[in-house]
Amino acid sequence: MATQEERRTQTRDALLAAGATLFAARGVAGASxxxxxxxxxxxxxxxxxxxxxxxxxxxxLLESWVDDATQAITADQAAATTLEEWVAAMWHAVARPPSGDDRWIALEHELWSYAAQSDEARRYLARRYRAAWDGVDAVAATWTGPAPDTPDVRVGPAVIGLLLGLEMMRRIDPSAVSDETAIAALRGVLVGASDRAATR
Incomplete structure (x- = not known):
């Protein structure tokens, strides 16, 4: 017989699985x-x-999938010996997520739409993306040099924005965005920002 803790875990897991299915099928607003x-x-x-x-x-639900992706990115990026390998780890975690299949990125996009109607969702997104931007800024500096003193040369928002945009384009037409194209584009943002900072 399952313990109370095991039953709570089973209930939580069942609700998360149901939420993933219905959010994907009906959208956030349509899943009661x-x-x-x-x-x-x-x-x-x-x-x-x-x-x-x-x-x-x-x-x-999103946090569990994002946590899994973050762990995969962190492990792969720690083993990276080149900027291309570091960027590839980030791209692969979004293009081929370790959990949630491709539902998590679809749900991420759905959450963007829902945030236009929900202050709670908008605050959640803002908090989570600020942390992601800061993380990219901090680690990118190890490859591209120290972050500039000027706040307008941050790379985090540009990298995360491009990463999600490339994934959206690949979802529409997988042949339009190869891994090589995505990695080159992301690397270009990092190197370009570094070059811009160096000329200030």
Whole structure:
């Protein structure tokens, strides 16, 4: 017989799986708490107990997938011996995510649309992306030199924006964005920003 902790974990996992399925099929706004709970074979009260709200479940789902991608990126980037290898690790974690299949990036895009209607979602995105930008800025400096003192030469927002945009284009037409094209474009942003900073 499962312990209470095991049952809670099973319920959480069932709700996350149901949320992933319904958010992908119906969008964030179209996936109701009741529908997610029903899909999971649980009650809406269980969803509120574990996540506080539908948005809380959405954020937890994205965080689990982003955490997996971050771990994969970090491990691969730690082994990188060239800037191309470092950039490739970032690209591969988005183009071929270690968990969530391609649903996590679709859900990421869905969250952008939902954030236009939800202050909570917008604050969540802003907080998460600021952390991602800061992380890219800090680590990129090891390849391109120290960050400039001028705040307008940050590479983090440009790299993350290009990374997601390239993935969107590849989703539309996989042959349009090869791995080589994506890696060269991302490397170009990093090197270009470094060159710009050096001329100041």
């Amino acid at each position: 708490v009741d529908a997610i709970a029903h899909q999971a074979g649980r009650t809406s009260g269980a969803l509120y107990d574990h996540f506080g709200s539908k948005e809380g479940l959405l954020f937890a």
